[in-house]
Amino acid sequence: MFTARTGRALALHAVLLPLALIWLFPLWTMFVFATLPDDGIFGAGIELLPSTAFADNFANLQHDTDFIRAMSISIGVASVYTLISVALTSMAGWALARYRFVGRTAVIGIIFGTITLPYFVVVIPQFIMVARDFNMANSWFALIVPPLFNSLGVLFMRQSFTMLPEEVFDAARVEGIGEWRTFFHIALPMTRPTLAALSIILFLHSWNNYLWPLLVNSRPEMMTAPVALGSLIGLTKVSWGGIMVGAVVLTAPMLVLFVALQRHFIAGISAGAVK
Amino acid sequence: MSAIELKTVRKSFGVVDVINGVDLAIESGEFCVFVGPSGCGKSTLLRMIAGLEDVTGGDVFIEGRRVNAIEPGDRELAMVFQSYALYPHMTVERNMGFGLAMNGMAKADVEKRVAEAAAALQLQPLLKRKPSQLSGGQRQRVAIGRAIVRHPKAFLFDEPLSNLDAELRVQMRVEITKLHRQLGATMIYVTHDQVEAMTMADRIVVLRRGVIEQQGRPIDLYRDPDNAFVAGFIGSPKMNFFKGTMRPDGTIGLAETAFAPALSSRPGSDQQVTVGLRPEHFEIGAEAGVALTMEIDLIENLGGNSIWHGRLSSGEKLLVERRGYHDQGLGSSVPISFRPDDALIFGHDGRRLR
Numbered sequence A: 001m002f003t004a005r006t007g008r009a010l011a012l013h014a015v016l017l018p019l020a021l022i023w024l025f026p027l028w029t030m031f032v033f034a035t036l037p038d039d040g041i042f043g044a045g046i047e048l049l050p051s052t053a054f055a056d057n058f059a060n061l062q063h064d065t066d067f068i069r070a071m072s073i074s075i076g077v078a079s080v081y082t083l084i085s086v087a088l089t090s091m092a093g094w095a096l097a098r099y100r101f102v103g104r105t106a107v108i109g110i111i112f113g114t115i116t117l118p119y120f121v122v123v124i125p126q127f128i129m130v131a132r133d134f135n136m137a138n139s140w141f142a143l144i145v146p147p148l149f150n151s152l153g154v155l156f157m158r159q160s161f162t163m164l165p166e167e168v169f170d171a172a173r174v175e176g177i178g179e180w181r182t183f184f185h186i187a188l189p190m191t192r193p194t195l196a197a198l199s200i201i202l203f204l205h206s207w208n209n210y211l212w213p214l215l216v217n218s219r220p221e222m223m224t225a226p227v228a229l230g231s232l233i234g235l236t237k238v239s240w241g242g243i244m245v246g247a248v249v250l251t252a253p254m255l256v257l258f259v260a261l262q263r264h265f266i267a268g269i270s271a272g273a274v275k
Numbered sequence B: 001m002s003a004i005e006l007k008t009v010r011k012s013f014g015v016v017d018v019i020n021g022v023d024l025a026i027e028s029g030e031f032c033v034f035v036g037p038s039g040c041g042k043s044t045l046l047r048m049i050a051g052l053e054d055v056t057g058g059d060v061f062i063e064g065r066r067v068n069a070i071e072p073g074d075r076e077l078a079m080v081f082q083s084y085a086l087y088p089h090m091t092v093e094r095n096m097g098f099g100l101a102m103n104g105m106a107k108a109d110v111e112k113r114v115a116e117a118a119a120a121l122q123l124q125p126l127l128k129r130k131p132s133q134l135s136g137g138q139r140q141r142v143a144i145g146r147a148i149v150r151h152p153k154a155f156l157f158d159e160p161l162s163n164l165d166a167e168l169r170v171q172m173r174v175e176i177t178k179l180h181r182q183l184g185a186t187m188i189y190v191t192h193d194q195v196e197a198m199t200m201a202d203r204i205v206v207l208r209r210g211v212i213e214q215q216g217r218p219i220d221l222y223r224d225p226d227n228a229f230v231a232g233f234i235g236s237p238k239m240n241f242f243k244g245t246m247r248p249d250g251t252i253g254l255a256e257t258a259f260a261p262a263l264s265s266r267p268g269s270d271q272q273v274t275v276g277l278r279p280e281h282f283e284i285g286a287e288a289g290v291a292l293t294m295e296i297d298l299i300e301n302l303g304g305n306s307i308w309h310g311r312l313s314s315g316e317k318l319l320v321e322r323r324g325y326h327d328q329g330l331g332s333s334v335p336i337s338f339r340p341d342d343a344l345i346f347g348h349d350g351r352r353l354r
């Protein structure tokens, strides 16, 4: 039956579909290019269908830079980063949501203020501090710890803790459940959707981070995948097919993750919006 | 020794004084109800007993021990909230046992206590469910179960039935009363609903603006209120209040009539007083003694009884409650009467004259 509702849905999708195609087109060409031999990429027409050179391109990539190692490092760094950052931001968010202390408003204000600073304003002083003052360039510590500073995550968690019903924590206090246990066993599980969304955002943040690992690390054996890919562009003979394979391999897990967790992700993001 | 004792307890939030000096002793095993209009400080008082709010002044004692500086968890009390306050990610079983487990009780003992509480509240079939899979009444039973397993020195309830629908409220009211008898435990119960207070309490404490207006057995507050506020708050339908004037001969002028009140001391003549009469104290006809005329505006028939809304000849509104079904013509006038002994007399400040 054709109702007003299906009519609206059709009209909506007539707008959404071209938009979606505009977003998807670069992803598709990236995938297509990854399967073309190098001469195909620079051929006269634009190829729209995949070819068969994926394995060759990957071999080229692995030959130019140890991409598998770079991927492993990226995965490791992003995982450790996400774990530590979720732990820190949720604890800070909890403290700012639950405890009244002198200067709390000021602290929240300062954290909020740092959001308005562009990353590029922060990254150079941070680099000078880490590399020159602490003399810690080319270390795992330098690669992982400085970017942990993440005010958005703190405010995100604070917001979601603020929205939890007060009386649940009163009940826990009357039951004599300590503050740490209340945090771990009650507050954290109650914000699970937000935690999931935050984890994805933080993981992506680290996974996509190009500037910081490029600046702070010059040792090839500690290169993350985006840096490894970037380093190929300066070579005398650039394997564009290989770079495209690298790009596909870098993007694919994120796409899969996002599609699989889309529902939780959106629930977590909009948790602040609908009460 | 009282189970719980408050001595000149005060509480301010910033410059706002919420509790203004409360003295109260609650005996072991007593069911004590704090009742009063919304915002009068009932919850604040209860939360100070629980330790969830610091006291601004005065002392709180639990079984003789001063607990002002004792953490809520160390007061050995249990509290049930209006919003149930269950841990949403835990099963019913876990909700009830979690606090005990966190305090280091052995697993077998926790299970035993949870099983006992579940049996007492008929929760066994629900043990594996999450709170989101329960109805409001079931959730509140779980919250009560979580209180029972603690074997607390006293139970604190903060409007536990206010989120339930009317029928369930009546049922839970009975259940909690039975539970009190069964456990013999000290319970403090906060409500704004005077019906809950009347039906459940051993003792009612009526609060207004952070002070105790009166406390005592429900029937004593009903029959013998100290002031117009308590008289008006306790009882449903509400007590009627009329303007009265003291006359030189000791009688009180009320609408078109006058009557001799049951007062031991006589207030000065020409003084304005308030005459309180409960809706069930009126008779139709003149038999009860003091006769008045009522003009009927509306009759609400509940089947078993009926509530008559009307006006006296002075224009003052009144309610009369009668047994049975009545359909007197609206706008008609009927003779009514009351016994002088039933009339409660209040001074201009609302205090009862006796």
Ligand SMILES: Nc1ncnc2c1ncn2[C@@H]1O[C@H](COP(=O)(O)OP(=O)(O)O)[C@@H](O)[C@H]1O
Pocket: B013, B016, B018, B036, B037, B038, B039, B040, B041, B042, B043, B044, B045
């Ligand atoms: N945390 C608080 N901060 C400021 N005022 C409060 C706070 N808690 C309660 N109040 C005020 O104290 C008064 C009594 O509140 P409450 O004890 O909750 O009343 P009740 O439970 O009798 O309805 C109210 O006027 C309320 O606004």
Ligand SMILES: [Mg+2]
Pocket: B042, B043, B044, B159
């Ligand atoms: Mg309240």
